[in-house]
Amino acid sequence: MFESNIDNGVEVQCHCYLQHFTFFISGLTLMGCTTCRDKHARFKQKLGRCKQCMWQLTALSLFSWLVWGWRYREQPTSVESITLIFAASAFSALLLTHFVVALHRYLKKKA
Structure with a gap:
């Protein structure tokens, strides 16, 4: 797991960890449709097409606002509260x- 190099020491070990983490994350595919997984598609081409992405955003949005309202509403100036508000x-x-x-x-297609 670690590459040992006397000259670089910790830098090589951190780089090795980063490679394993990047490989792990690249193996996870959160986006279901081919438009979202296409690396060459522009951001504006991806918007409004994938229902799975929209459902994920709905769940994340609802969960974030519910947690903020339940946990941080009384202290809106704390760091955790502000971070959750931004997210x-x-x-x-x-x-x-x-x-x-x-x-x-949808309206453009109907017209």
Whole structure:
């Protein structure tokens, strides 16, 4: 697991850990459709197409806001609370963007 190199020492070990972690993460595919997994597709081409992505964002958004309301509503200026607000806002904003683009594509297709 570790590559030993007397010159680099810790740097080589950290690099080896990073390689294993990157390989592990690249093996996980969270996105279900081929548009989302395509590495050459642009970000705006991916929006509003994958229902699995939208369901994941819905679950993450709801869970984040529920946890914030249950746990951090009384102390909104703590670091944990602000971090959770940023994460929940990002999930919600991306979900809203997906919905707007999906609605735009639906209306464009009907016309």
